[in-house]
Amino acid sequence: MEACKFIDFLEVLKPWLDRDYIRKGYLGKDGTFRIYFSDGGAKHYEINDCSEARLKEVFTLMTAAGIPVETGG
Numbered sequence: 001m002e003a004c005k006f007i008d009f010l011e012v013l014k015p016w017l018d019r020d021y022i023r024k025g026y027l028g029k030d031g032t033f034r035i036y037f038s039d040g041g042a043k044h045y046e047i048n049d050c051s052e053a054r055l056k057e058v059f060t061l062m063t064a065a066g067i068p069v070e071t072g073g
Helices: 006-017 052-064
Strands: 002-004 022-027 033-037 042-047 069-071
Touching: 002 006, 006 033, 006 042, 006 052, 022 052, 052 069
Parallel strands: 002 042, 022 069
Antiparallel strands: 022 033, 033 042
């Protein structure tokens, strides 16, 4: 798992949204955000400086790009 700041996470995420790299996003009960890639890989992030409302901004970006986002509760 990689710990990061929200702004850094957005910078990493944006290039992936322009391509068919991401299969889905998942926010777990523990607050970690997981990205599942089309090639079968996954990356787990602990975003340590934002609220759930800020994470919903990420969900909006992903769903606008046609990427489903699920939550674990």
